[in-house]
Amino acid sequence: MSLVEPTRRPPTGPAPGPAGKPGPGASPGPPAEPAATPASAPAAYPVTGPATTGPEPGPEHHGQAAPPPPARHPAPEDGPGAPVTRSEPPQPLPADHTQAILEATKEVGAVLKTSGCPFALVGSVAVYAHGIPVRLQHDTDFALRAEDADTVTRLLRRRGIRIVEPPEDWLVKARSGGEEIDLIFALAGRPVTRELLDRAWTLPVDSVHMPVIDPTDLLVGRLAALSEHHCDFGPLLPVARGLRERVDWDRVRAETRDRPMAVAFLYLLELLDVLPGTPPAGDGDTGDGAGDGPGDGGDDDD
Numbered sequence: 001m002s003l004v005e006p007t008r009r010p011p012t013g014p015a016p017g018p019a020g021k022p023g024p025g026a027s028p029g030p031p032a033e034p035a036a037t038p039a040s041a042p043a044a045y046p047v048t049g050p051a052t053t054g055p056e057p058g059p060e061h062h063g064q065a066a067p068p069p070p071a072r073h074p075a076p077e078d079g080p081g082a083p084v085t086r087s088e089p090p091q092p093l094p095a096d097h098t099q100a101i102l103e104a105t106k107e108v109g110a111v112l113k114t115s116g117c118p119f120a121l122v123g124s125v126a127v128y129a130h131g132i133p134v135r136l137q138h139d140t141d142f143a144l145r146a147e148d149a150d151t152v153t154r155l156l157r158r159r160g161i162r163i164v165e166p167p168e169d170w171l172v173k174a175r176s177g178g179e180e181i182d183l184i185f186a187l188a189g190r191p192v193t194r195e196l197l198d199r200a201w202t203l204p205v206d207s208v209h210m211p212v213i214d215p216t217d218l219l220v221g222r223l224a225a226l227s228e229h230h231c232d233f234g235p236l237l238p239v240a241r242g243l244r245e246r247v248d249w250d251r252v253r254a255e256t257r258d259r260p261m262a263v264a265f266l267y268l269l270e271l272l273d274v275l276p277g278t279p280p281a282g283d284g285d286t287g288d289g290a291g292d293g294p295g296d297g298g299d300d301d302d
Contacts, residue, residue, distance in 0.1 A: 097136070097137065097179075098128075098135065098136040100177065100178065100179055101125065101136040101137075101139070101140050101179055102125070102136070102205065102206040103177060103179075103206075104140055104176045104177050104179035104181060105121065105125050105140040105205055105206070105208075106205060106206060106207075106208040107159070107161070107176055107177075108140070108142065108156065108161070108174070108176065108181050109121065109142075109205065109208055109210040110208065111152075111155050111156055111159050111161075112142065112144070112152060112155075112210075113210060114155070115148070115151055115152055115155050116151075117144060117145070117148035117151055117152055118144065118145065118148075118194060118197040118198070118211075119142050119143060119144040119148075119152075119197065119211060120142070120143045120144075120196070120197050120200035120211045120212060120213045121140075121141070121142060121143075121200075121205065121210055121211065121212045121213065122141045122142065122143045122184065122187065122213045122218070122221070123139075123140065123141030123182075124136055124138065124141075125140045125141065125205070126141075126212050126213050126218060127218070127239055128205075129203045129204070129205045129212045130201075130203070130212065130215060130218075130242070130243060130246075131242065132238060132239055132242040132243065133238075134235075134238070134239070138180070139179065139180035139181060139182055140179065140180075140181055140182070141181075141182045141184055142181070142182070142183050142184065143184050143185075143187060143192045143196070143197065143213065144183060144184070144185065144192060144197075145185065145192055145193070145194065145197070146185040146191070146192075149172055149183065149185065152172075152183060153172055153174075153183070156174055161174050161175070161176045161181070162174060162175045162176075170184065170185050170186040171183060171184045171185060171186075187217075187221040187224070188221050188224035188225045189224070190221075190224070196213075196214075196217055197211065199213075199214040199216075199217060200212055200213055200214060201213075201214060201215075215243045215246040215247050216246075216247050216248045216251055216252060218239075218243070219239070219240065219243065219247055219252050220251070220252055220255050220256060222236055222239065223236075223252065223256045223259065223261070223262035223265060223266075224255075224256060224259060224262065226259065226261035226262055226265065227261060228261075231261050233265055233268060236265060237272075240265075240269055240274055241274055244274055244275065249266075249275060252266070253266060
C-alpha cells in the first residue's frame with residue numbers, strides 16, 4: 001500500500017526569517033497598491049479586491065496629527081479619592097421622629113421654666129406626656145399669655161433658637177434643631193388665661209418636668225378646633241379612651257354644647273361605650289305634678 005503525500009499550499013504571507021523570526025516583510029507598512037484597472041473597464045467604476053493584510057492607514061499617513069485617546073473615568077475601586085456617583089436619590093427622613101421633637105420640647109421647656117412666665121405644654125406632645133401612645137410627626141406646642149410673648153422670645157433668641165413671625169396674630173413660631181415650635185396665645189379661638197395655665201399638671205417629658213395642660217382643657221381645645229373643613233375623629237378616639245378617667249366630661253359638654261362637631265363626637269363616644277349615655281331631657285324628674293299618668297296628682301277636668 002502506497003502513501004500519498006498531501007499537497008501543501010504555499011504560504012501567502014511574507015517569508016519567515018532565520019530561526020523562525022519574522023522576515024523583513026512582517027513589519028506593518030503602507031498598504032499594497034491596488035491592482036491596475038483593466039483597460040477595458042471604465043475609469044468611473046472602482047476596483048474591489050481582497051482585503052489587504054496589515055493595519056489600517058491612520059491620519060498620520062496623510063500628514064495629520066493622531067487624535068488624543070479617549071478620557072478614562074476612574075471607577076470607585078481605583079482609589080479612595082475617586083469620585084463616587086449615587087445612582088439613587090437620598091431617601092427622605094421617616095415621618096416618625098419622636099425623639100427629635102422631644103429634644104426640642106425639652107430645650108424650649110427649660111428656657112420657659114427660667115423665664116418666670118406661666119406656660120403649659122399643649123398639642124400632641126401633651127397627649128404623649130399624659131401617657132397616650134401617639135406618633136409625634138409635626139411640631140411641639142406651648143401655650144402662654146400674649147403679654148409674655150416678648151419676654152419668652154427674647155430668652156429663646158439668647159439660647160440660639162430662631163424666631164419666626166408668622167402672619168397669624170395668635171402665635172409665634174420658633175425653630176430648633178430642625179423642629180418647629182409653636183408658642184400659642186389662643187387655643188381654638190379662646191385666649192390663653194392664667195386660670196387655664198394654673199390648672200396644668202406637672203409631668204415628666206422625657207425626664208424633664210414641666211407644666212402640661214389639664215386633660216379636660218386638652219379635650220375641650222381639641223373638640224373646639226373641629227369644623228366642617230377639619231372633622232377627623234380618628235386621632236381623637238384613642239385620646240378620649242386613654243384620658244376618660246381623668247376628664248371632667250360634664251365640663252367638656254358644657255363648654256362645647258354650641259359646637260355641632262364636638263356634640264357629634266361626644267355622642268359617638270356614648271355609642272362606643274366610652275362614656276355613659278346622657279339621659280334625655282325630662283327623665284328622672286320627681287317633682288310634684290311633673291307626671292302625666294293616672295294618679296299622678298295632675299289636674300283633672302272631671
